[in-house]
Amino acid sequence: KRDKKAIIYVAALPVLLIAAGLGILKSSMAINDDPLMALTTDEYAGSATPTPYFCQAGAGTGEWCSEVMASSYFSGADPQALYIPEPAFDSDSPTVFGVTYTDPALNSSGYTGYSVAMCQEAFERGYGKGADLVEGQYGGYLVYGDSNQNLVGYNVFTNTTASHSSAIFKALMDQAVYRFFAANSSTGSASTVDLKVNNYPLPFTEAAKAVFSSSTSFVAALFICIAFTFLPASIVVFLVKEKQAEHNSKHQQLVSGVSLPAFWLSNYIWDFVMYLFPCACALILINLFEISALTGQDCDSCSSATFPAVILLFILFGLAVCPFTYCLSFLFKEHASAQTYTIVLNFMIGVVLMITSFILDTVDSTSDANSVLKFLWRFSPLFNLGNGLLSMVTNDIDTIQYSEGTTSPFSGDVIGFELLYLALTSVLYMSLAVYLDYSKTFAKAKDDSHEHENYDENNEIDEDVQKEADRVAAGHADEDAVKLVGLRKVYPGGKVAVRNLSFGLKRGECFGFLGINGAGKTTTMKMLTGDVQPSHGTATLGGFDILSQQIEVRRQIGYCPQFDALFDLLSVREHLELFGAIKGIPQASLDRVVMEKIQQLNLGDFEHKLAGSLSGGNKRKLSVAIAMIGNPAIIFLDEPSTGMDPVSRRFMWDVIADISTRGKESTIVLTTHSMEECEALCSRVGIMVGGRLRCLGSVQHLKSRFGDGLVFDVKLDMPSADELEYLVQHIFGSGSEFVTPVELEDKCRAFGNADLAERVTASHPTGYSLAAAMERDGFIRAEAFCSWCVEETRFDELSDYLVRAFGAGQVVVMERQNDFARFKVRSSNNEVKLSKMFALVEDVKAKMHIREYSVSQTTLEQIFNSFASQQEEEQGVARGVFQQA
Structure with missing residues (x-):
C-alpha cells in the first residue's frame, strides 16, 4: 500500500490496458446482425434525385402516363420527361453502345426498342458530350398507360453503382400508381398513402459468427501481450536499485546473513504473488468480454480444455517472467534507465516478435523457417504468452473452416511447446540468476603478485606497519578477530586502490581507519564485507576466510556502509x-x-x-x-556520524564506546574524517595514504612519534596605513604606482630584499596572489606590493628568530595563509617546554609584530594532514599546507 509505483505497474496498468483494449474491441467489433435499412432516395446526393422517364405510345398513354408521373402522385424523386421519337430507331437492327442488335433484332416500335433508346438517352444526359449534363441519375422509367384497359405498366432502369436503386425506384413507382388509382376510384378522393420498403439483411450463420469471434480474439491476445510488458519493468527497478553503490541494500542483507538462494527465492515468491492479481484480472476480463476462442464458451469448435489451458499458460508465464527479469537486472546499473529499457526490450521480444512470427507463418516461403525459429523465440516468456494465445485463436479458426473435430490445446500444434518452454525456462532462468550472482559475489581473486613484489621493492614501509605485518606473517595474529594478509585491490585500468595491507585486530578493539577520499578506506571495508573481491591477498574475520568462507564470515559481522x-x-x-x-x-x-x-x-x-x-x-x-x-562479533562502521549534529554525534560515540572499548563485546572497524571522533573512540589508528598504511598505533603513540615538539600558531600585524604610505613614497616616489614584471626585481631591491621577487609565483603560499594579479592585469598595485613585502619580512624575521632559539632543522613551517603561520618547534633532545616557548614569544611579541598566538601539542589532525599531503592521487590538501618529512 506504500509503494504506489509498484501498484501502478504491477496491478493497475496491465489491468486497465486489458480492460480498455477489450472494451474498445467489444464495442467496435460486436458480432450482431446488420440492422434493417429503409429504402429511400435520402441516401443519394442532392436535394432532389433527377429521374428520367418516357411514356410509350398507346391508347390513352399520354394522359395516364403524365398523370401518374405528376407531383401529386409521384414523390421521392424529380421525374423528368424524355423525348424519344416514334419509332425509337430507323431500323430494327440499330447500333447502341457499340453493339449492333441483329440476333435477335429489336422492335423499334415496341418496348424493347424504347427500352434501349431510353438507356441511350439517359446515358447521354448524364455522361455524354453536352454542355448541360445531369448529375445524380440513379433510376428511370419506361411507362405504358392505357385508360381503355385501366392498365399502367412500367420498366425500371437503375444505376448499378447504387446498390439498392432497383428496389427504391420500383417502390416509388408502385406508390405513385397506387395513389393514382386510389384517386380515380369510385370515391374520387386522393390517396396520401406512403409505401415504405425496408431491406432486412440475412443474419450471420453460426460458422461466420465463430470465425468473426475468433478473429476478434486475435486482437484481444495482442492487447494482453502489450499489457504484460509492464510487469518486468516493475520487478527490475527494485533489483537494480538494491544493488546500486549509493543504495546497496542488497549487500546489506547479504552481509547480515541472507544467503543468495534465500534472497532470490524470497524475491521470486513475492513477485509471483504480486503477479497473481493482474493474472486473475486478465482471466476474469477474458470471460467478461466473452473471448470465445480463449474461454471455450459458445464455441462448438473449441475443446473443453480451452480455458484450463489458458489458465496454465498464464501461471507458467508468471513463473518464467520473474526469473527472466532477474537475469536482465544484471545488465543494468541505474534503476531509472533499467525500467525504460526493460519495457522496450520486452515489447520487442514479446509483442513485435509475436506479430513478426505470425506474418512469417502466413507466407508460404517463410513458414518452414519460422517453425524452426520459434524454438529460439520461445526463450522469451512474453513471446510464449502472446504466441500461445494467438495459437489458441488460429487453432479455433482452422477447426471451424477445415476440420470436423477439435484439437487439444495442449498439443504441440497449439500451445504445448509454449507451456513446455515456460516450465523449463522458469527453472533455467532462476538457476542462471543465482549462478550469475554467485559468480559476481564469490568471484575468485585475480593474482597480481608480480605487481605486488615490484611495489614492495620500490616503497619504504613504516617500521610500525612492518612490525605488525611481521606479526601477522609469523602467525601471532591467528587468534585475532580480524586479520588482513597482503590485501590488495587493483581496479581495471591499473588503478591501485589498496596496497598490501597486513594487520590484525583483537576482540573488543576499536580500530580507526583514517585517510582522505580515495585513500582506500572504503575499498578495504568493501573487500572485508564481500562487496568487492580483492586482487591479491586475503583476510579472516572471526577465523573464517573472506574468499572461501563468505557465508560463515557474514554471520560474524554487522555493517554500516558509507551510504545508507x-x-x-x-x-x-x-x-x-x-x-x-x-x-x-x-x-x-x-x-x-x-x-x-x-x-x-x-x-x-x-x-x-x-x-x-x-x-x-x-x-x-x-x-x-x-x-x-x-x-x-565484528562491526564495520563507514563514517557513521556523517550528517549528525554535535549532540547526536556525541551520543553516537557513547554507544560505540559502550560496545567496544568498555564492554569488549565487539571488534569495531571505524572509518571517519573526524579526528575528534577517532581520538574519542579508537584504541588504535591507521592512516592510509594512496592505498598504503603509512602509520599504525594508538593515538598517543602517533602523537609521540610523528607529533614531536610543539605547534606554534601565530598571526602577525598587518602594516599600518602610515607605513604603507611611507614605503610607497620611498620606493615609487612621484612616478607610476604600479609594478610591472620587468620592474619587479628592482622594486624588491629598493624595498631591501631582491630575493622577494622569486616568491611571486603561483606555487608560493602568499606570493600566488601577486602572481595572479600580475598575470591578470599585467601589473601589481604599489600598496599591495608594499604590504606583501612587509608581511614577508616580518614572517622571515620571526622564522629566523625561532631557528636561532631552537637550532637549524628544529623549526618547520607547516602552514601559511596570509598573515597566519603554523610552525612545528622541536629541540635537539626532542623536549620543548611550554614555559620556554611562552617566554621566548613574549620577549619579542611587540618587536616581531605578533598580534596573537597559541602553543599546543601536535594534534592527530595535524599528523593526519601531514600524511594526507603525501597522497599522489586525488590530492585534498589546500594551498599553503606544506608536506612534512
Whole structure:
C-alpha cells in the first residue's frame, strides 16, 4: 500500500490496458446482425434525385402516363420527361453502345426498342458530350398507360453503382400508381398513402459468427501481450536499485546473513504473488468480454480444455517472467534507465516478435523457417504468452473452416511447446540468476603478485606497519578477530586502490581507519564485507576466510556502509525487525531487542516513521542500529556520524564506546574524517595514504612519534596605513604606482630584499596572489606590493628568530595563509617546554609584530594532514599546507 509505483505497474496498468483494449474491441467489433435499412432516395446526393422517364405510345398513354408521373402522385424523386421519337430507331437492327442488335433484332416500335433508346438517352444526359449534363441519375422509367384497359405498366432502369436503386425506384413507382388509382376510384378522393420498403439483411450463420469471434480474439491476445510488458519493468527497478553503490541494500542483507538462494527465492515468491492479481484480472476480463476462442464458451469448435489451458499458460508465464527479469537486472546499473529499457526490450521480444512470427507463418516461403525459429523465440516468456494465445485463436479458426473435430490445446500444434518452454525456462532462468550472482559475489581473486613484489621493492614501509605485518606473517595474529594478509585491490585500468595491507585486530578493539577520499578506506571495508573481491591477498574475520568462507564470515559481522542502505518504504521498527530476524534473533526476543536498539540509538520518536522521511542524521543512527543488532562479533562502521549534529554525534560515540572499548563485546572497524571522533573512540589508528598504511598505533603513540615538539600558531600585524604610505613614497616616489614584471626585481631591491621577487609565483603560499594579479592585469598595485613585502619580512624575521632559539632543522613551517603561520618547534633532545616557548614569544611579541598566538601539542589532525599531503592521487590538501618529512 506504500509503494504506489509498484501498484501502478504491477496491478493497475496491465489491468486497465486489458480492460480498455477489450472494451474498445467489444464495442467496435460486436458480432450482431446488420440492422434493417429503409429504402429511400435520402441516401443519394442532392436535394432532389433527377429521374428520367418516357411514356410509350398507346391508347390513352399520354394522359395516364403524365398523370401518374405528376407531383401529386409521384414523390421521392424529380421525374423528368424524355423525348424519344416514334419509332425509337430507323431500323430494327440499330447500333447502341457499340453493339449492333441483329440476333435477335429489336422492335423499334415496341418496348424493347424504347427500352434501349431510353438507356441511350439517359446515358447521354448524364455522361455524354453536352454542355448541360445531369448529375445524380440513379433510376428511370419506361411507362405504358392505357385508360381503355385501366392498365399502367412500367420498366425500371437503375444505376448499378447504387446498390439498392432497383428496389427504391420500383417502390416509388408502385406508390405513385397506387395513389393514382386510389384517386380515380369510385370515391374520387386522393390517396396520401406512403409505401415504405425496408431491406432486412440475412443474419450471420453460426460458422461466420465463430470465425468473426475468433478473429476478434486475435486482437484481444495482442492487447494482453502489450499489457504484460509492464510487469518486468516493475520487478527490475527494485533489483537494480538494491544493488546500486549509493543504495546497496542488497549487500546489506547479504552481509547480515541472507544467503543468495534465500534472497532470490524470497524475491521470486513475492513477485509471483504480486503477479497473481493482474493474472486473475486478465482471466476474469477474458470471460467478461466473452473471448470465445480463449474461454471455450459458445464455441462448438473449441475443446473443453480451452480455458484450463489458458489458465496454465498464464501461471507458467508468471513463473518464467520473474526469473527472466532477474537475469536482465544484471545488465543494468541505474534503476531509472533499467525500467525504460526493460519495457522496450520486452515489447520487442514479446509483442513485435509475436506479430513478426505470425506474418512469417502466413507466407508460404517463410513458414518452414519460422517453425524452426520459434524454438529460439520461445526463450522469451512474453513471446510464449502472446504466441500461445494467438495459437489458441488460429487453432479455433482452422477447426471451424477445415476440420470436423477439435484439437487439444495442449498439443504441440497449439500451445504445448509454449507451456513446455515456460516450465523449463522458469527453472533455467532462476538457476542462471543465482549462478550469475554467485559468480559476481564469490568471484575468485585475480593474482597480481608480480605487481605486488615490484611495489614492495620500490616503497619504504613504516617500521610500525612492518612490525605488525611481521606479526601477522609469523602467525601471532591467528587468534585475532580480524586479520588482513597482503590485501590488495587493483581496479581495471591499473588503478591501485589498496596496497598490501597486513594487520590484525583483537576482540573488543576499536580500530580507526583514517585517510582522505580515495585513500582506500572504503575499498578495504568493501573487500572485508564481500562487496568487492580483492586482487591479491586475503583476510579472516572471526577465523573464517573472506574468499572461501563468505557465508560463515557474514554471520560474524554487522555493517554500516558509507551510504545508507535503507528501504525508503519501511519504518525504523520494521528495519530492525527485518534485520533482527535475518540475524537469527528468536521471535520471542525480537520485540525486546528491537526496542533496546531504538532506545539505545535514541530513535524512539521515529519508531514508526518511514526511512525515506528521516533526516540524514537519523538515517545514520538507523544504519548503525542495523549494524549492531544481534551483537555481531565484528562491526564495520563507514563514517557513521556523517550528517549528525554535535549532540547526536556525541551520543553516537557513547554507544560505540559502550560496545567496544568498555564492554569488549565487539571488534569495531571505524572509518571517519573526524579526528575528534577517532581520538574519542579508537584504541588504535591507521592512516592510509594512496592505498598504503603509512602509520599504525594508538593515538598517543602517533602523537609521540610523528607529533614531536610543539605547534606554534601565530598571526602577525598587518602594516599600518602610515607605513604603507611611507614605503610607497620611498620606493615609487612621484612616478607610476604600479609594478610591472620587468620592474619587479628592482622594486624588491629598493624595498631591501631582491630575493622577494622569486616568491611571486603561483606555487608560493602568499606570493600566488601577486602572481595572479600580475598575470591578470599585467601589473601589481604599489600598496599591495608594499604590504606583501612587509608581511614577508616580518614572517622571515620571526622564522629566523625561532631557528636561532631552537637550532637549524628544529623549526618547520607547516602552514601559511596570509598573515597566519603554523610552525612545528622541536629541540635537539626532542623536549620543548611550554614555559620556554611562552617566554621566548613574549620577549619579542611587540618587536616581531605578533598580534596573537597559541602553543599546543601536535594534534592527530595535524599528523593526519601531514600524511594526507603525501597522497599522489586525488590530492585534498589546500594551498599553503606544506608536506612534512
